[in-house]
Amino acid sequence: MNYYLPTAALFGAALLLAFQMPTPAPDSPFRLITLDPGHFHSALVQKSMYEGVDPVVHVYAPDSPDLQMHLDRIKGYNTRAENPTRWQEEVYRGPDFMAKMIADGQKSGKAGNVVVMSGNNRLKTDYVRQAVGAGFNVLADKPMVISGAEFGKLQESFATAAKNKVLLYDIMTERFEISTMLQRAFSRQATLFGTLVKGTTDKPAVTKESVHHFYKNVSGSILTRPAWFMDVAQQGEGIVDVTTHLVDLVQWECFPEQTIDYKKDIRLTSARRWTTDMNLSQFRVITKRSSFPDYLKKDIVQDSVLRVFSNGEINYQLRGVHAKVSVIWAYAAPAGGGDTHYSIMRGTKANLIIRQGAEQKYKPTLYIEPGDASPGDASPGDASPAIDKATMAASLKAVLPAIQREFPGIDVQQNGAGWVITVPDRYNEGHEAHFGRVMQNYLNYLKAGKMPAWEVPNMIAKYFITTQALALAKKNQ
Secondary structure, eight states, rough: OOOSSOOOOHHHHHHHOOOOOOOTTOOOBHHHHSSSSSSSSSTTTTOOOOBBBBBEEEEEEEHHHHHHHHHHHHHHHOSSSSOOOOOOEEEEEEEEEEHHHHHHHTTTSOOSSSEEOOSSSHHHHHHHHHHHHHHHHEEOSOOOSEEEEEGHHHHHHHHHHHHHOOOEEEEEGGGOOOOHHHHHHHTTHHHHHHHOOOOOOOSBBBEEEEEEEEEOTTTTTEEOOGGGGOOHHHHHHHTTTTTTHHHOOOOOOOSTOOOOOOTEEEEEEEEEEEEEEEEEHHHHHHHHSSSSSSGGGGGTTTEEEEEEEEEEEEEEEEEEEEEOOOEEEEEEEEETTEEEEEEEEEBSSEEEEOOOSSGGSSEEEEEEOOOOOOOGGTTTOOOOOOOOOOHHHHHHHHHHHHHHHHSSSSEEOOOSEEEEEEGGGGOOOOHHHHHHHHHHEEEEEHTTTTTTTTTTHHHHHHHHHHHHHHHHHHOOO
16 A cells, blocks of 8 residues: 555545555564553554564563553454454563663664654653654654744754654644545635635634543543543643644645745734543543542642643634634543544635534534635635535536545535535544554655655644644733
């Protein structure tokens, strides 16, 4: 499977292919290292096997419950009835795990050349800097930095990675969600969409909202979260965590394969943050701990209520386009529900809207509806006259074949407000499978020895937005 070539057609076709169980060659060029796995995303990149990747994975970590949960998840993948994996975990436990990994990396037959890290975000920025400095490729879960004070370290790490000829990349799973891929594809069809409006602060051109839950099911069981996940000093506030995905998608969809210059192209308008509260009983359920640890006591009110700054909203302009991204954390989803995503891209002719509520049975679904652009929304010369549904229907019919070539089986169905995009079940592979997609994409970058020119500057721009937004939200509160 090749996700490297920058065409939407390949992204669509890739989703038609099921992951296989290749037998890595004895001289597999890629050998994975897992560094201090504290988050379940560390395991999800190993839910599948990959061609050219050695099944032996070296793990370096302190001896902790987080490490054991990680190993248990890998064991679960290895022993499942359907398509079991064959990972062999070689584990080094000890407080000097980082020094040991670097020392082993200096040997001629070093344990691995690709470090995967997903865990404590307060430590991650330094982990990244040390790993690329030692000559390792790094695939890091988001966020790679959680404060403006550390932003310079991340910039330094990208410079070091380039100097050492290694690739530093973050895990952006949402680029592989089918409704988002289709939203991006339809936005590039000017006959139907027109052009992206500029929008205003009150009515942005692009809005993305993500709702998550502390209590959730992962790989068939209720997720046990480490207690530090609720400590924003270690996990990071919501405004610098999940919003990383949303800011990435704004750039990826609105300015596809274009380089964003964070010094010139970004203007923050406003930002805010607020808490999600949970009681001790709820905390016990998701952490399996009987009491709050000392480092959380700073966030406890009324002796038993933990307040977590897990929610945030950012309003900003990207090359003059108004965007709003927000993340909301609830304790648990409603019955039958789960994490949800809302997104709208407003064009001069049509709006592209992703909804994921009860009406959609909590599956992200793309809608195409007549645009609501006003003269103040668009740049001079961009404004298009309002078009009726008959004209939209003709435009949709004209562009649909191109979309279907990229995403075979996709179709449309008219509803009261416009049209809903119907997607064959084979595209709805679920969030966990997207980690494999990211890994395969990264492996293809490694095989090519480079990433597209826009990837690194756009990662820097993304983390500039999130970290500066946190500073702004704190200043304004």
